[in-house]
Amino acid sequence: MRTCLVVDDSKVVRTVAQRIVRELDFETRESINGLEALESCRKSMPDVVLLDWNMPVMNGIEFLRELRTSPGGERPKVIFCTTETDAKCIEEAITAGADEYVMKPFDTEIIRGKFAQVGLL
Amino acid sequence: MKPEDFDLIAGIVKSKSGLVLGKDKTYLVTSRLTPVARKHKLADLSALVSALRLRREGELVHDVVEAMTTNETSFFRDLKPFDAFRDVVLPYMVSSRQKQKKLRIWCAACSTGQEPYSLAILLREQGGALANWRFDIVATDLNGAVLERARSGRYTQFEVQRGMPAKLLVKYFRKVDNDWQLNPEIRSAVTFREQNLLGNIGAVGRFDVIFCRNVLIYFDPSTKERVIKSLEGVLEEDGALFLGGAESTVGIRSNLKPVKNVRGCYARADNFVTQFAPAIPQRVLNSRALV
The missing domain is CATH 1.10.155.10 (Chemotaxis receptor methyltransferase CheR, N-terminal domain)
Known part of the structure; x- marks a missing residue:
């Protein structure tokens, strides 16, 4: 079964996101910040990362840049999932290597749609 | 009640x-x-x-x-019809209309406009090869209120997230307060008109491609047949009709038949089906990429 790593410092968001992703037939793991997520990825690359932007220790953009330069780090699809809604943030995320971008709040349909757009469904 | x-x-x-x-x-x-x-x-x-x-x-x-009326719609709804349009129908139309360099597309029952705008963006994304082509996208609905919204090209955050890839969002929209508005170039690529599918649809002209998706499901068999016949009447001889995933011309007296391997696409049997279908690339069947 394919794996999704949910990275968010909010327990509520991690819980809701993982419930949605499991409905899409993905196993889930979770991390509470970018650094923890990076360690998780280095142990085992997930198929997709659902990634918050603003987190303590290491934020989403820093994580993404590190991930994309790590061995095998180009492989996971990365979908930002954040309250940042400015076009500039979206452009920055795409430039850093994000495959898609979700603006919170989200629902099952939006997540499903983004997974389909990046070829996961 | x-x-x-x-x-x-x-x-x-x-x-x-x-x-x-x-x-x-x-x-x-x-x-x-x-x-x-x-x-x-x-x-x-x-x-x-x-x-x-x-x-x-x-x-x-x-x-x-x-x-x-039901106004459910989204950008690039169901993905595959847009892949099929880009990879199968469009190349055929472009090669067969080299002289005129003109394509007329009708989105029937377009609701708030996401489908015609998706097509306008898709065509724009094809770039230089089609730069000197003229694309007329006519979008109609019987509901004047939804057409007003469509003309504004302004959508909520929730609406743009339903189907619009992030790269295209930042390329073709600008943020206005909490909403996102399409740029004038894409908005002007679509002509919206109030039109009842049960009315005189001949007035909208003739078309190379018609999208009439997720409309027939709300009709009874006789109305369905009436509408299909009307659409057939304004479709060019070698034109293509896209219906919704749960719709078909099965059981309807019509010359429009399913195009083999392109789900939701219909054409007259002696054109697309026999001449064109064999050339459909395998990648279309598996394709997920939008543009």
Whole structure:
């Protein structure tokens, strides 16, 4: 079964996101910040990362840049999932290597749609 | 709601729009027509029905029919029809219309405009090869209120996230307050018109490609046949019709047949089906990429 790593410092968001992703037939793991997520990825690359932007220790953009330069780090699809809604943030995320971008709040349909757009469904 | 009141409303809606309201839709009639009653200063739904009994034409009837239409849509809805348009239909049309360099596309029952705008963006993304082509995208709906929204090209955050890839969002939209608005170039690529599919659709002209998706599911068999025949009448000989995933021309007397391996695409049997279908690339069948 394919794996999704949910990275968010909010327990509520991690819980809701993982419930949605499991409905899409993905196993889930979770991390509470970018650094923890990076360690998780280095142990085992997930198929997709659902990634918050603003987190303590290491934020989403820093994580993404590190991930994309790590061995095998180009492989996971990365979908930002954040309250940042400015076009500039979206452009920055795409430039850093994000495959898609979700603006919170989200629902099952939006997540499903983004997974389909990046070829996961 | 009394059964006879429901029957009256269902009868009016069907005769004006073709939309069939089953008895299980009583809740929908109540929830959607209560605001209409309020707008027309009628005390309740009984008063609305009494007014409809007195007068079967006019603004009240128009508002009732508009309120009962379903306006569900999203950008690049279902993905695959857009892949098929880009990878199968468009290359054929471009090669067969090299002289005119013109393509006419009709989005029938376009609701708030996401489908025609998706096509306008898709065509724009094809870049230089089609730079000197003229694309006429006509989008129609019987609901004037949704057309007004469509013309504005302004969508909520929720709406743009349903189907619009992030790269295209930042390329073709700008943020206005909490909404996102399409740039003038894409907005001007689509002409919106109020048009009832049960009316004289000949007035909209002839088309190379017609999208009429997720509309027929709301019609009974005879209305479905009537609409398909009308669409066939304005479709060019080698044109293509896209229907929704749950719709087909099966059981309908029509010359439009499914294009092999391109789900939802229909064409006259002696054109697309025999000449073109064998050339459909395998990648289309597996393709997920939008543009």
